[in-house]
Amino acid sequence: MKLTVHGRGVTATTGGAEFDPGKPAIVFLHGAGFDRTVWRLQTRWFAHHGRSVLAVDFPGHGWSEGPALDSIAALADWTAALIDAAGLERAALVGHSMGALVAVETAARFADKVRALGLCGVAAEMPVHPEMLESAKANTPKVEELITFWGIGNALHKGGMVSPGLWLRRESLAVLSGNRPGVIHTDLAACHAYKDAIQRAAAIKCPTVLVLGDGDLMTPAAKAKPLAAAIGGARSVVIPGAGHFMIVERPDEALEALRGCV
Amino acid sequence: MVDAKFLKPDTLALHAGQHPDPVTGARAVPIYQTTSYVFRDVDHAASLFNLEVGGHIYSRISNPTVAVFEERVAALEEGSGALGVSSGQAALHIAIATLMGAGGHIVASTSLYGGTRNMLGLTLPRFGITATFVNPRDHDGFRRAIKPETRLVLGETVGNPGGEVLDIPAIAEIAHAAKLPLMIDNTFASPVLCRPLTLGADIVFHSATKFIGGHGVAIGGVIVESGRFDWEGSGKFLTLTEPYAGYHGIDFAEEFGPHAFIMRARTEGVRDFGCCMAPQTAFYLLQGLETLPLRMARHVENARKVIAFLEANPAVERIASPDLPDHPDHALAQRLLPKGTGSIFSFDIKGGREAGRRFIERLRLFSHLANVGDAKSLVIHPASTTHAQLDAAALREAGIGEGMIRLSVGLEDADDLLDDLGQALRAATKA
Structure with a gap:
């Protein structure tokens, strides 16, 4: 599905079903350097179970026009505008990593537009290691390797994907290597700079679930606790053996955790 | 980090x-x-x-x-x-x-x-x-x-x-x-x-x-x-x-x-x-994958010994292996396949089709069959088998001579393979 937000073209997949603004909607927000396709094993299920789905490519990512936006606040403004552009009054937001920070910021500042939150692979802060930032700034493949290596949980480094025949390491590297120059650095720098999650969390009043991996080395589950505590009524689901890419590594468990909330 | x-x-x-x-x-x-x-x-x-x-x-x-x-x-x-x-x-x-x-x-x-x-x-x-x-x-x-x-x-x-x-x-x-x-x-x-x-x-x-x-x-x-x-x-x-x-x-x-x-x-x-x-089938193939790195190293090692042996044998007219410096793709092979080009290659025996037939029939360890990449050493005559559907022009285009022999060198002791090739070449060129 093609939309226009702030005058630029946006691509979103609707999970294989006609987008109907009359149904409860879910907007899926991907992480740094990734795109809409990370949600393939959640979007199709929701789209065929009573929801309308938009899994978007953020500006400058995937098939959406650029440039990439350089702050979580700007991405939240964009997400609010996206909800309007799709003809929705409200939507649930499901975000992964950077996308989860965007969901928090959007839910706090545009509370009337957000009916529920699913925060996957999230932490109160997401400081990025200087080496990762430097390699991203230099547009070297090293940043793609670091994100992939640290993002995949220990078990999945040997594989064992739920979807037959797919190899997560190369999936991640393929998507990351497809980014235009500078995009990954813009994303990582935005995550690194964002320190407002706890403060924003107090303003969130909608049902919220945090979906965490107990093998997540990028946003360890323990680092999400302050955020969970700051969002009134938030529920946390920790998926055993899952790394930072839990939505792909353990898609069924991630779906199960989300479907109770969004 | x-x-x-x-x-x-x-x-x-x-x-x-x-x-x-x-x-x-x-x-x-x-x-x-x-x-x-x-x-x-x-x-x-x-x-x-x-x-x-x-x-x-x-x-x-x-x-x-x-x-x-x-x-x-x-x-x-x-x-x-x-x-x-x-x-x-x-x-x-x-x-x-x-x-x-x-x-x-x-x-x-x-x-x-x-x-x-x-x-x-x-x-x-x-x-x-x-x-x-x-x-x-x-x-x-x-x-x-x-x-x-x-x-x-x-x-x-x-x-x-x-x-x-x-x-x-x-x-x-x-x-x-x-x-x-x-x-x-x-x-x-x-x-x-x-x-x-x-x-x-x-x-x-x-x-x-x-x-x-x-x-x-x-x-x-x-x-x-x-x-x-x-x-x-x-x-x-x-x-x-x-x-x-x-x-x-x-x-x-x-x-x-x-x-x-x-x-x-x-x-x-x-x-x-x-x-x-x-x-x-997947189970059998997985058994193969487990030892693939070890086997490929041995395949390459054995193939190089066989190629060196054939190079020195007067009964051999030409060897088509990118491992050899005179192959047109040798430099490219070194760049793209630095660990070796495998163990399948072909050579022409002096005496053409008839000598090739005698050579294949005298081999004892090499099996004459339509397959390659086996642990066991294999041999075939492409012009009459795998590429039999090609006419003379298409054979030339594909670089296949009528007397060409294709070997797939296996994992046996290389000395035994050289002995087998040596006796078969002698027999093929003696008649």
Whole structure:
């Protein structure tokens, strides 16, 4: 599905079903350097179970026009505008990593537009290691390797994907290597700079679930606790053996955790 | 920050795609000899059928043992995903059928397995898919042969039986400039000696019957996708970028991104054409994969000893191996296949067809049969067997002499192989 937000073209997949603004909607927000396709094993299920789905490519990512936006606040403004552009009054937001920070910021500042939150692979802060930032700034493949290596949980480094025949390491590297120059650095720098999650969390009043991996080395589950505590009524689901890419590594468990909330 | 320390190929050959069975603790990959899988409930069944969740439905489409094999090959080839099928020919067919229909056109190297040449030159034209064949060293020829209806560029890492090495990075550049994918048959090199996806190719396929299986006990094939080709940007692949009624209007590129090709190949290709890999076959092939790195090193070592022996033998007229400095692709082979070019090569024996016949009949350790890449050493006369369908001109074009002998050097003690070759050459030239 093609939309226009702030005058630029946006691509979103609707999970294989006609987008109907009359149904409860879910907007899926991907992480740094990734795109809409990370949600393939959640979007199709929701789209065929009573929801309308938009899994978007953020500006400058995937098939959406650029440039990439350089702050979580700007991405939240964009997400609010996206909800309007799709003809929705409200939507649930499901975000992964950077996308989860965007969901928090959007839910706090545009509370009337957000009916529920699913925060996957999230932490109160997401400081990025200087080496990762430097390699991203230099547009070297090293940043793609670091994100992939640290993002995949220990078990999945040997594989064992739920979807037959797919190899997560190369999936991640393929998507990351497809980014235009500078995009990954813009994303990582935005995550690194964002320190407002706890403060924003107090303003969130909608049902919220945090979906965490107990093998997540990028946003360890323990680092999400302050955020969970700051969002009134938030529920946390920790998926055993899952790394930072839990939505792909353990898609069924991630779906199960989300479907109770969004 | 600790650098990325991914598991390395020798480790992946043993472990990728498998965790010890959580119920029984079985360390080896279990053979899931089952046609079908019990659904948790009606909604789970519907979700599986509609690709909303991952998992298995029916072993024609996927099977847990086959899935381990697929993921392991994908890991070794550096691909985003793989699909196991019933043979190398099935792999070729499914890949082509996934990319194009009637009216499609393929630009292919002339240096191809005879069965591939048959399919492209004789069989597929009946279904409206045509091919233009180009000498693998004629890069401009590839460029010139591309037409508006071309959908694929195809070649082999190491050609058969002349040992032509395809300049994969250069041909990939030509294909990509025309917004086309490059598909490589990597059977003769195996992922141990060459990983075409890291050199710019977009799809790799294998006859897994050969080095991957390695023991001559099972027929199988596998297709691997890089995950990097821009199907949407190309605009030439409607099977991947337009709604498909087979799954309620699914758009594979939009929804599956780096898995678009392999998902369509699985959910349409093997679903409809039915050329699935049996779980027992996957088990045999997995046994082969576990020792593939070790075997390939020994294959290369033995082949080099045999080549050196033949070079010094007065009964041998010419050896076609890119391992040799006088082969036209020697420098290219050193660049693309630095660990060696495998163990399959050909040579011409003095005395032509009749001497070749006598040579083959006198061999004791080398088995005369139609296969390559076995642990055991093999021999064949291509002009009368694997390439028998080619006329004299096509044989010349493919670099095949009438007296050419093809060897697939196995894992025996090299001294025994040299003794066997020596006595057979003496017998062949004495008569």
